[in-house]
Amino acid sequence: xxxxxxxxxxxxxxxxxxxxxxxxxxxxxxxxxxxxxxxxxxxxxxxxxxxxxxxxxxxxxxxxxxxxxxxxxxxxxxxxxxxxxxxxxxxxxxxxxxxxxxxxxxxxxxxxxxxxxxxxxxxxxxxxxxxxxxxxxxxxxxxxxxxxxxxxxxxxxxxxxxxxxxxxxxxxxxxxxxxxxxxxxxxxxxxxxxxxxxxxxxxxxxxxxxxxxxxxxxxxxxxxxxxxxxxxxxxxxxxxxxxxxxxxxxxxxxxxxxxxxxxxxxxxxxxxxxxxxxxxxxxxxxxxxxxxxxxxxxxxxxxxxxxxxx
Amino acid sequence: xxxxxxxxxxxxxxxxxxxxxxxxxxxxxxxxxxxxxxxxxxxxxxxxxxxxxxxxxxxxxxxxxxxxxxxxxxxxxxxxxxxxxxxxxxxxxxxxxxxxxxxxxxxxxxxxxxxxxxxxxxxxxxxxxxxxxxxxxxxxxxxxxxxxxxxxxxxxx
Numbered sequence: 039x040x041x042x043x044x045x046x047x048x049x050x051x052x053x054x055x056x057x058x059x060x061x062x063x064x065x066x067x068x069x070x071x072x073x074x075x076x077x078x079x080x081x082x083x084x085x086x087x088x089x090x091x092x093x094x095x096x097x098x099x100x101x102x103x104x105x106x107x108x109x110x111x112x113x114x115x116x117x118x119x120x121x122x123x124x125x126x127x128x129x130x131x132x133x134x135x136x137x138x139x140x141x142x143x144x145x146x147x148x149x150x151x152x153x154x155x156x157x158x159x160x161x162x163x164x165x166x167x168x169x170x171x172x173x174x175x176x177x178x179x180x181x182x183x184x185x186x187x188x189x190x191x192x193x194x195x196x197x198x199x200x201x202x203x204x205x206x207x208x209x210x211x212x213x214x215x216x217x218x219x220x221x222x223x224x225x226x227x228x229x230x231x232x233x234x235x236x237x238x239x240x241x242x243x244x245x246x247x248x249x250x251x252x253x254x255x256x257x258x259x260x261x262x263x264x265x266x267x268x269x270x271x272x273x274x275x276x277x278x279x280x281x282x283x284x285x286x287x288x289x290x291x292x293x294x295x296x297x298x299x300x301x302x303x304x305x306x307x308x309x310x311x312x313x314x315x316x317x318x319x320x321x322x323x324x325x326x327x328x329x330x331x332x333x334x335x336x337x338x339x340x341x342x343x344x345x346x347x348x
Numbered sequence: 349x350x351x352x353x354x355x356x357x358x359x360x361x362x363x364x365x366x367x368x369x370x371x372x373x374x375x376x377x378x379x380x381x382x383x384x385x386x387x388x389x390x391x392x393x394x395x396x397x398x399x400x401x402x403x404x405x406x407x408x409x410x411x412x413x414x415x416x417x418x419x420x421x422x423x424x425x426x427x428x429x430x431x432x433x434x435x436x437x438x439x440x441x442x443x444x445x446x447x448x449x450x451x452x453x454x455x456x457x458x459x460x461x462x463x464x465x466x467x468x469x470x471x472x473x474x475x476x477x478x479x480x481x482x483x484x485x486x487x488x489x490x491x492x493x494x495x496x497x498x499x500x501x502x503x504x505x
Contacts, residue, residue: 127468127469148463148466149490150462169490236486
């Protein structure tokens with residue numbers, strides 16, 4: 039078991055095969071049963087959390103996961119607090135962390151930063167989000183949540199909604215779906231925030247049935263899993279365009295009247311106002327469950343990468 | 349009466365780059381790092397008739413033998429080019445240029461937030477060639493796709 043993960047970098051969800059993710063999910067099931075206990079599996083190991091960009095959920099859930107497994111945690115959560123502020127380059131910071139720890143989790147605003155870090159570090163590097171590109175551990179949690187809700191990932195109709203151009207969680211989830219057999223994938227966004235060419239060309243080359251559109255209400259009746267991300271004001275050159283778009287992509291109870299009873303809504307969080315608050319208490323909301331699965335999935339991943347049997 | 353032909357003398361030893369798409373000879377020289385100030389005897393022949401291409405450019409460089417790296421970068425801007433290695437006025441080796449599977453350093457990633465564009469880091473750009481006709485390549489760091497049309501403006505010269 040877990041031989042294929044041992045010592046491995048986790049840079050993109052596309053680095054993994056379906057079978058490997060299924061193995062991770064099985065281990066995540068076991069981690070959930072142990073989540074209330076303090077384990078000693080990774081005792082003596084040190085995990086570095088190198089967060090060059092702010093993060094609440096990813097950083098904290100990695101920290102909790104590592105500590106629950108008995109590892110020590112070092113790190114920082116902004117560039118200001120480290121020598122980067124003095125002009126040190128990323129490569130030197132990574133070398134230093136690599137010498138202090140057994141694994142580095144990195145988040146950085148530039149695409150490719152995690153891959154670059156993995157080329158420098160001798161120990162494994164896990165990408166905690168790089169620019170607008172990858173967020174593989176979020177994608178693992180998202181898939182695991184779908185599996186939990188529907189008992190399967192294949193054969194469902196997905197709608198990924200919001201900012202598909204700059205949102206790394208959305209892009210990673212779309213990438214992740216290419217490893218499975220979704221019935222159909224709808225990419226719903228304002229044209230200005232549509233999925234990048236490398237994302238759509240991968241969907242095409244992997245034979246995934248997908249459609250890009252700008253209005254959710256046209257397809258909502260078909261959807262099993264709705265993955266919502268935030269449409270951010272700063273992405274729009276024209277503020278009136280933003281105001282229009284914001285309304286179109288807001289998930290309300292009224293919009294959900296047309297949806298399947300079994301529709302589930304996922305969101306990588308944080309959410310602001312893209313989902314009406316009243317939706318939180320509806321049977322459709324699955325994003326708090328999704329967030330709660332962050333710790334066990336990351337526990338499973340850390341165990342598999344650093345070695346140890348849960 | 350036939351049109352007068354352009355006569356350029358043979359070189360003794362060096363490289364002849366033939367079948368360059370018309371108008372690209374100066375770019376080929378740039379990309380292999382020849383500005384003319386090195387003192388190398390060089391003939392640049394542009395827009396001459398070609399059976400294969402209609403019109404073509406030719407570059408003859410005395411005393412310079414191109415390495416694998418230079419040949420592969422020529423392929424990016426002059427994919428039809430042929431390389432002739434000349435010794436003692438005779439062509440001793442002849443080969444076509446070929447775009448390699450991975451191209452390091454010579455292409456600038458058009459994505460400004462790609463890690464390869466960050467200054468003061470020991471990193472080279474790296475592109476994987478996805479298709480050769482037409483050329484499509486992908487940044488190994490940020491996954492940005494570039495097409496043949498984009499490529500020309502992204503080569504470091």
